[in-house]
Amino acid sequence: MKPEADNKPLYVTQPAMPPLRDFLPYLEQIWDNKILTNCGPYHQQLEQALAQYLGVKYISLFANGTLALMTALQSMRISGEVITTPYSFVATAHAMLWNGIKPVFVDIEPGGFNIDPRKIEAAITPQTTAIMPVHCYGHPCDVGRIEEIASNYGLKVIYDAAHAFGVQSGGSSVLLQGDLSVLSFHATKVFNTFEGGAIVSPDAKTKRHIDHLKNFGIVDEVTVVAPGINGKMNEISAAFGLLQLKNIDMALQQRAEIDHKYRAGLRGIDGIHCPKPPASAVHNHSYFPILVQAGYRLSRDGLFQKLRDADIYARRYFYPLISEFPMYRGMPSAATANLPAATLVSAQVICLPMHPELTDAHVEKIVQIIRTA
Numbered sequence: 001m002k003p004e005a006d007n008k009p010l011y012v013t014q015p016a017m018p019p020l021r022d023f024l025p026y027l028e029q030i031w032d033n034k035i036l037t038n039c040g041p042y043h044q045q046l047e048q049a050l051a052q053y054l055g056v057k058y059i060s061l062f063a064n065g066t067l068a069l070m071t072a073l074q075s076m077r078i079s080g081e082v083i084t085t086p087y088s089f090v091a092t093a094h095a096m097l098w099n100g101i102k103p104v105f106v107d108i109e110p111g112g113f114n115i116d117p118r119k120i121e122a123a124i125t126p127q128t129t130a131i132m133p134v135h136c137y138g139h140p141c142d143v144g145r146i147e148e149i150a151s152n153y154g155l156k157v158i159y160d161a162a163h164a165f166g167v168q169s170g171g172s173s174v175l176l177q178g179d180l181s182v183l184s185f186h187a188t189k190v191f192n193t194f195e196g197g198a199i200v201s202p203d204a205k206t207k208r209h210i211d212h213l214k215n216f217g218i219v220d221e222v223t224v225v226a227p228g229i230n231g232k233m234n235e236i237s238a239a240f241g242l243l244q245l246k247n248i249d250m251a252l253q254q255r256a257e258i259d260h261k262y263r264a265g266l267r268g269i270d271g272i273h274c275p276k277p278p279a280s281a282v283h284n285h286s287y288f289p290i291l292v293q294a295g296y297r298l299s300r301d302g303l304f305q306k307l308r309d310a311d312i313y314a315r316r317y318f319y320p321l322i323s324e325f326p327m328y329r330g331m332p333s334a335a336t337a338n339l340p341a342a343t344l345v346s347a348q349v350i351c352l353p354m355h356p357e358l359t360d361a362h363v364e365k366i367v368q369i370i371r372t373a
């Protein structure tokens, strides 16, 4: 970490930018060969490099994570109802509406951030075709239990793994779980391509189908096999991804150190709780959520404002819950009484700034505000 703070605002997430000069050779290459998109050379290289880095075999790049979620659902022919969590970014449920699917919200585990597998079975109806859990903040879901339920009821599992770049559970990539996993490479993510996303598939046939769907369903000049979308990642984004990948291990290490410093600094403050991911997981420290609970001197929103007054743009991810937005709140599963754990966490959470360029002084400043508020 750099030693000194500056007076720039601190955002909850911020992309770590490699030196511009390192990107110029990639740009020159694109200018030279004039292939700007449609699965060009950088697109292909990034798919291979990511598969290797992430420890998965089949990955399809997308223009963003939301298009990847929509296509993942389409590729599995998911219809009817899909069980999901209300404690996520709104794209998780929006991807279902785009496919004419009804999301059914199930509460999160008390003391955690992910869907509670013990509550899934009660939400299954004859219309249920799939479960879409979210590895929220990169904390792995209870994948074993979810798999068990899915196979008992013949349901597909599509993980929204937007936060789970590089996360491992039980000794292998968490992206290998379920039928498909969907990543986001948005500017605010651990690994970014400006905008971007990906689907991890279990086999070559599924990847091929997804690759057709993200390119209008086109197979060749005269063959279109499905009403696909334009979901392709462009060459500039793919090139940026290749450059980012060179620095990703260092960025992950810096995040781990910042996480450690926050925990040490915030230890012992009454009413401030810093939930940890399971100890068995290899974590990516994509976010640093704290819970502001009884015993703290300010309300959650009081502390949120105090930070903002000091130019620290922490965020209340995820408040409001998805189930509270107008297009969802009339659904029976969106009732607050059905979602007590998510409602509580949503009212307590603040995600503190977390990105590799935070200095010791930044962390100390944030800790000091929370300690002395």
Ligand code: T4K
Pocket: 011, 012, 013, 014, 015, 064, 065, 066, 067, 088, 089, 091, 092, 134, 160, 162, 163, 184, 185, 186, 187, 188, 196, 197, 313, 317
């Ligand atoms: N599933 C889950 C679980 C997700 O969290 C997301 C996205 C998705 C699916 C969908 O994936 P994508 O289609 O986005 O690939 C942000 C991101 O836009 C969104 O990608 C992310 N989740 C969500 C959790 O956070 P906002 O509306 O909070 O972003 P914004 O613009 O307020 O940015 C947050 C902070 O980041 C800003 O205060 C400043 C900083 N920032 C932002 C941008 C865009 C930068 O420093 N540089 C930037 O370029 O949604």
